[in-house]
Structure formats: structure tokens, C-alpha cells
Amino acid sequence: MQLRTLTPQRIYILIGYAVAATALFCAPLYLNDFRLNLLAKFLAFAIVALGLDLIWGYTGILSLGHGVFFGLGAYAMAMYLKLEASGGRLPDFMEWSGLASLPLFWKPFESFGFAVAAGLLIPALLALFLGYFTFRNRIKGVYFTILTQALVIITTTLFIGQQALTGGTNGLTGFSTLFGTPLAGEGMKHTLYYVTAVLLIAAFVLCRFIVKSRFGKVLRAVRDGENRARFIGYNPAVYQMVVFSISGALAGLAGMLFVLHVGIISPSMMGIVPSIEMVLWVAIGGRGTLVGAALGAILMNAAKSVFSENYPDAWLFFLGLLFVIVVVFLPKGLVGLFSRITFRKREESEEHEAAAAISHPAVRAGNG
Amino acid sequence: MEVLFLQLFNGISVSSILLLIALGLAITFGLMNVINMAHGELIMIGAYSTYVTQNIFMDLFPESMFGWYFVLAIPVSFLIAFVIGLILEFTLIRFLYGRPLDSLLATWGVALVLQQLARTIFGAPNVGVTSPSWLNGGLTVLDGVVFPYKRLFIIALVAVTLFIMYLYIYRSNAGRRMRAVMQNRDMAACLGVSTRRVDALTFAIGSGIAGIAGCALTLLGPIGPSLGTYYIVDAFMVVVLGGVGKLIGTVFGALGIGVTSTVFEFWTTASLGKVLVFVCIVAFLQWRPRGLVAMRTRQLDS
């Protein structure tokens, strides 16, 4: 269905991407260090949002457990940084907790490569494991959502309880260097920012590739009519598992970047509240569109920072009301708002592309 | 022996508290399919209503009457939460029927607003509610085994609430209409049931019961702006484990979680106990995805 000619629309798109890319890469020029650091954090969040959008917007599964995947990635990176900061000695919190030697599972994290691999693979495998059972048992919709909340409670309680191994509520912090270069240095910060920006774009391209592929069409078919897809001969569970796992890995990647920018990870970042917030970014940006998800994450976090800085006593009112208004009146998020304004007429026909391809316009996304 | 008795009682007591916090949700979530994340905040509203009632009694009535404030606080909490539920339904929830996951996100926003509102009105620190003197003390069953009156009272309160709810839902005309709407909205509408009114009333009743739970919880726990966050996840687990849509399922769900968690907590530690309970829930749902008591349905997609 895609025309490869240079229609005016296509030119607009290219201009749009170019502007966005320029804005991203020039950010160090017009933002001070603090704001650049914030923006880098938001970009990391945008990667989680992309992953969430894959499973929620495109596959119709709402996970309130992405904080866990995010956290696992973050802990993997944090363990590496902590070991580097400790310089061969026992990390400080283990000392207070009375450990005599480094626990066995910490040892491999001395290697950067292992830490990165773990930060991607552990969340992916956990998602695969959870998905294998739940999706095969056809647990879906609300039940799946509540189940992921249980996963969050289990993980956070374990991480808090095992203080000697994980740092407890304090989490892991007090990092100093990466590859021997101080994390605090300006050069390092800029490099990390660029790395994040590039990874965000890579994640975007990957998600876009998935969504546009045949695989992506089946995902939307599963979203719009799981049983219909099944009757045609697809096994929805396999598709759900794979996409859930990819989504988990993206969250893990974002977690690793988050630690590099923020310098701390604690169980509170993997709790219920951040997990719900992540979903809200996608909802507000616009589920079912990748740009919307990424934008939602960046805008929402920027709004949160700005509100809380200006109105430390009342910012929760703004934020809460914003959630309510967007969810109720803009079910397709900000992207939906724009599309309504710009292309009101043509909007209806494009809605259920994939469902139509399979058979029936069926249920709306988001009903799970 | 004594320990066994005491733990059995503790298990039942914890179950009764879980049931109380989940009953309202069993209606709003179980029957109406609204994932009401503000349920915890409705509980909080009930608790603050009790606090206000107490203060009014302290100021206006002689001291000898003070003990009776609690009797009044139960209906007051119900009413205030009921009214707030009604307002919520009217301004927000009615736009969200049939979009359960959206309702989750919107009510999350409501929860944030209500928490901050409580903080603005009553201040950030916890407030104190003095429990009435007739609920102090306990029933000595065996030597060294004391069943506190408050816990017995909560068990009784739950039983009464459950009974009234049963009568209302299964034995009254209003309840019949409610069930009709929840089971087949279009058909009920065709037969002349005002579905709008039934929806509003149902949601408000669910909220009101959350208010009662809040009132009862002032006997045992803290009363502060973030009170609701401690109970919300547990309440959902109870409803889901029990099976959405059946009141009796919620009872079993509460008993299941309550007894298991006290047993685990006694044998292991509180943290590990919590982890084990949630692992059990996840495992159980793999086995029976629809919960303990599943609604029988021939629908393929529900």
C-alpha cells in the first residue's frame, strides 16, 4: 500500500523527521547541562513507551508490569557501574549488610558486555516466560493486566527484602565512572545523550519495521479479533509472546540508559506507580502510533517536571486532571487530536486497516 | 494449640478486612467492569468521614455520648462515599463503559487528585481517630487467646454488609434491574429499564461500600492521604482471584488470600509471605484464568 513516489505528503514527513532529528542532535547547543540530562532521561523513557505501544497499541495487551522490565535492565547496568565504582572492593551496601564476599551472581557483571546482554536478555526472557504461560492459557484483557501487577509486587518486595544483594529500598547509587571516564564530566554526558538519541531512533526504526511487516499485521489482527486470527490459522499466543518479549527488552534497554543518566535505580522505580505512568505516556501521546508513544513519554515527563517545579504544592492536581481529560476526551491521545484537526474526513477509513485485511472491523483497540 | 486458634482467627480476621475492601470493587469492577483505581481513595474518603464525624461529636455532644459516634460514622461514611461515587459516575465513569482499560487510566488520575485534595484539606500528616471505648478490649477464649472486639466487630460488619448486598442484588426489584443491565444491557433497555440510572446507582453503591470499609479501617490502621494506596492492589487481587462477576467468588477470594497470607507470614517472614501469596495468585490464575468461581458463559469473546 505504500507509494514510493515523492508525494507532497511524503515530503512533509521527511521534513518532519529531519526537524525532529535536528532538534534532537542540536539539543546540547540550546539546553544547559541539567536540562540536557532531563531530556536524555525522557528519551530513555520514550524507548519504554515504544515498547509498550507495540504490545498495547498494536497487540491490545495492557501490561502494568513494565516497571519490572525497566528495573531489571537498570539493575543490570547499575550492578556493573557499582562494581566499577567500588574498584575491586565489596560494594558499600554489602559491607553494611554484613556480606563477606561478592555474591556469585554479581561476579559476571564486572564485564560491561555481560551487563548489557543481561540488561536486554533478562527482561526479554522474563517476559517470554510469563507470556508463555499466560498467553497459552488465554489469559487476556483485565486478567493479564492484574497479573502483571502481581508480578510488580513480587519483584519489588523481593528486591527490597534482599538488601544485602540488591541494596534494598536505597537501590544502587553512588556510581563514579564508565570505562574509567567520570560519569559527571561534560563530555561523557554529551556522549551518553547522543548514544540515547541514536538508540531511540534505532528503537523507533525497529518498531516501525515490526509494525509495517507481515508480523505487525498479524499483531493488529490479534488485537482486533483474537479468535478470528486463531481460526484463520495463526497462533496468537506465539505472536503475543514474541512481541511481549521484544517490548520487555526495549524496557530493559531504557532502564540501562536511565541509570547512566540519573545515577540511581531503586525498587520504587519498578513499582506500581511508575508502571502505570509508563502506560499513561502512551495513552496520552496516542496508542497505536509510534510517534505518539514516543512523544507522549517526552511531553508528559517534561510537563511533570515543569508543573512540579512551578507548583510544588499543586502539581498533582494538574497531572491528575490531565490524565482524566486526555483519557476520556482524547481516546487516541494527542496524535488523535492532531489527526482529527488535520484530516477529519479521512480518519474513519484508515482506522482498522489490519482488521479489514483479515476479516472484520471488530472490537476497538484497548479493550484488551 | 493456642497459636493455632489465634492464627485461625487472625486468618479469618484478615480475610474479613480484605473482603470489606474488595466488596465495593466487586460491584464496580466485578459487575460493571470499571477498573476503578480510585477505589482506594473512596476508602480514604470513608476514613476521613469518620474522622470528621468524630470531631463533630467531640465538639457538639457531651462526652458520655462520644462512644456512639462510630455508630453514626458508618452510615455517614457510606453516604459521603456514595455521593462522591455518584458525582464521579456522572462526570467521568459514564464515558468509560466498555473501555475497561481506559477506565483504569482515568480513575488513576482521579486517585491522584483525590489524594492531593485530602492533603490540602486535612494536612499531610496522619489524623487520629479514637476508637469508641466499647470496642476496646477483647474476648478471652482460652488462656492467652484473646479475640479483639474490633476484629470481631469487623467480621460482623462484613457479614451484615454482605447479607444486605445479597438481599439487594438478588432479592429486590432494584437488584434485579441491576443484574439485568449488567448481563444484557440492550435487552434491559428494550424492556424499559433506565440503564443510565441503574449504572449511576450501581457505581454509587460500590463506592458507598468502599466508604464503609474506610470507616472500619480507622479502627485498625492509619488515616492519611495515601491510605488508599495500601489496599488497592489487594482489593483487585481478591476480586480477580474470586472470579469477576460473582459476589460469592469475592468471599472465597478474600478467604483464600487472607488465610494463606497469615499462614505464610507465620511460617516465614512478612516480606517473604507477601511474595509467596502473590506467586500463588499468579500460579492459580494460570490454572483457572477466570478465578475461583467463574461466570458460566457460552461467549467466546467476553
Add this chain to the structure above:
Amino acid sequence: MRKRVWSSVLLLVLSLSLILAGCGSNNGGTAPASSGAETASGTSSSGSSDNGSEIKVGILHSLSGTMAISEKSVHDAELMAIEEINAKGGVLGKKLVPVIEDGASDWPTFAEKARKLISEDKVATVFGGWTSASRKAMLPVFEEMNGLLWYPVQYEGLESSPNIFYTGATTNQQIVPAVTWLLENRGKKCYLLGSDYVFPRTANKIIKEQLKAEGGELAGEEYTPLGHTDYSTIISKIQQADPDVVFNTLNGDSNVAFFKQLRDAGITAQDMTTLSVSVAEEEIRGIGADVLEGHLAAWNYYQTTDTPENKTFVENYKAKYGADRVTADPIEAGYTAVYLWAAAVEKAGSTDIAAVKEAAKGLEWSAPEGKVTIDGENQHIYKPVRIGEVQADGQFKELWSTGEAVKPDPYLKGYDWAASLSSGR
């Protein structure tokens, strides 16, 4: 196809959003909107914190989330101290302007806001934090950017950052003397109950060593998840263990549930002594004095502490925030922190951090709790230790006190039995 068209519009918005993210940041010359409500009056053009006629100071506590129940009052006390100092002509003749941020009970947020206060608002110092986790999260930021933090809450010790002043008690100013007192006065069999996080676990490690060294006996040890609200099973366990003393390091809300339910189980302070280190006047209001009557707590300050400074402090606090409000140890420590910093700045003649730290060494001030002195070596303060008993009116009666201020010893170097705890540093 069409989807991609409007997405181009959105990408333009993306670029706008980047600017939004940066808004309030381009501090080049314009006054940003981002620096808290109170700064609106100032001209705050640029550069360092004490330009012109004002000095900016940061206040960073949780105003929302679960920790707000405790931190809001400390925040209030610090604002009051700033106001009082301004009323007396400020510091170095300049007015103090508080820049308020909300840590939102979330540790990464504390780090973010601390960074913002130092780099954008260029505050001279920050008063803030409550939980150990929030302090640990802020510590690297303050060390990296060479900021100054005043931390007002009792904590688990084993820390001494050059960029932090600790005005709350460290372990040898609260827990260690309390345990000694309990062993001498209330019995040897001790049960340790705490919330599952860093402070209770570290505190209990210290207590266990101390029990071994001073002839106590450990009856049991139990941790409950934060936000735990049902203590029936824990209370059964305690009853079974039948200790003389319960040493309670539960946090905030859990205390309410624990004490209410302990009372319901028919256990009063006469049957079993409990000593808490996180229950102060403010918490008593939320639990109920009738429930807590007779239970013990160890602090450095009580509202009833009898000093002339405290009399005015309590009067002013009530006049400002309401007659029903109470003062408590962390509130007093926050208030003291502001005055100590102001005194150090006066002595140094500038807000330069190195100069302030130098001037703070050995600085004395008559706080509401009594005379306190800054220990130049570890930047903690000398504090008197007091054990109090809850009375029917929700206030404490002092049962015992050290009289004079105790030298802070965060690594417990002065105790032989603690040698294994502070190894490595």
C-alpha cells in the same frame, strides 16, 4: 499512508517539545519561571546565589506521596526559620529566598531536583530529605556538583559525606544509648521489629552486636514490607517469643497499625515495654495518645523539652501553623539546620561552600533541644539524648537524659563491639 502525513505535523511538535523540555532552562539572562513560587519577587538575574540583596536556599522534601505525612512538617519548620532570620535582617544583610521543590517520595526525583536546585537556581545550600534512600540518592549529586545539603533526620550512621551536614542523630546519639538504658532498666530479652528497608536493618545489625556485648538476649527479629497494615500475625509471633522489650524501628504508617493492633490484642505498656525510634509527637497524633500511653521513644528533643529556646520555638510554630500542630525531633532538627547554616555563613562572611564548611567547624548554637555543636570532623552535631514516655495528652515525659550533648560517632569507632560493623572505612 495518511497516518504518516499527520505524523509529520507531530514531529514538528516533537521539536517544540524539546524546547519545552528546555524551557525555563535557558538561564542566559531572563528570569525563568521554574524556580518555585517564592522567588517570583526576586530579580534573580544570573550568576551565584548571593548576588544582589538575596540569597537563595533550596528546600527539598516530599510534599506528595507516602512520605509527605512526615516531611511536610519539617518543610514547614525550615520555612519558619527562614522567615525568622529574614525578620531579623537576614544573613550578611541579605534576605533568604527559599526555592521549594517536591521530592514526591521518589528517590530519583530527589536526585533530579537536587541537581536542579544546584545547577539552575544556584542555591547557596539545600535543606532536605527524610528517608535514608533519599539522602543516598542526593549524595552523589551534591558531591559531584559540590553543593551543600543539611539533612535533618536521625539515621543509621556509617556515612560522612563532605557535602552533607547531619543535624539528626546518628546511631550513638539515639539507638546505642537507648539499648543500654533498656538493658539496665527494662530487661534483657529484646525483640527487634522494623520495616523492611535500610535503616531498620542496619540499626538492628548494630543492636544485635550490642546485645551480644552487653549481655542482652535476642528474642526475635522481624521485618514487614513498607505499607504493611495487618500486624495480627506479627503480634502473635511476639507474644510467643515473650520478650521484655520490643525495639521498634517501624516506619510511619506501619506504626499506626502496629500500635492500634497491639493494644487490641490486650497488650499494654505495662505488659511489655516498646521503645520506638521513629514515633514522635506528630506520629502520636495519628496513632492516638490513648493507644500509645506508657510506650517509650528515644529522641534528642521533645516538645516538652525544658529550655527557654524551646518555649519560643513551640510558641512560634503553633502561632504560625495552628495551635493543634505539634513540634517533634525532626522538625526541630530542620529548624536548627537553617540556623546553623546561617550562623556559619555569618561567621564565614560568604556563602562559599568551602568557607561555610570551615566556619561551621566547632560552631555552637543554642537550639531548642539545648546547646548543639558542629563536629568539624564528620559534620554531624553534638546532641543530648533523651528517653521519653508517652503521656495521656500525647506529649512525652522525659525519663532519662544524657544531660550534656553527646559527641557524634557515625562509624561507632568508640565502641569495641562495633569493630566489625565499620570495617572497610
